[in-house]
Amino acid sequence: MGYSPHSGRGPMTHRKVSIATTAIEVSLGELKEGMTIQNTGGSIIYIGGSDVASDDYGFRLVPSQIYEFVEVKKTFSFYARCGAGTSTTLGVAEYA
Secondary structure, eight states: OOOOTTTTSSOEEEEEEEEOSSOEEEEOOTTOOEEEEEEOSSSOEEEESTTOOSSSSSEEEOTTOEEEEOSOOTTOEEEEEEOTTOOEEEEEEEEO
16 A cells, blocks of 8 residues: 555554445444555545445545545444446555
8 A cells, every 4th residue: 555644643454445336335443543545456436325326426536546534433434336347456554
């Protein structure tokens, strides 16, 4: 994963999540306070609520783009999916 603005904020964990055309929930790990995500694949990822779609709903995360969620609730989560017939990988870095 690329640059993370969370360096120096506490212990970090990293993981990769496979994203395809069915929306999946990405949750904040236990005892974590924020996360940085990066589209590490070659297809656009759409993020939003459980009804995220690839047409007119969702925030577009283009390949290599990084987005951060800072000081979020312990129950924080979002849903991610790709457009029809595509898949990619989402890098997730979480910090305590």
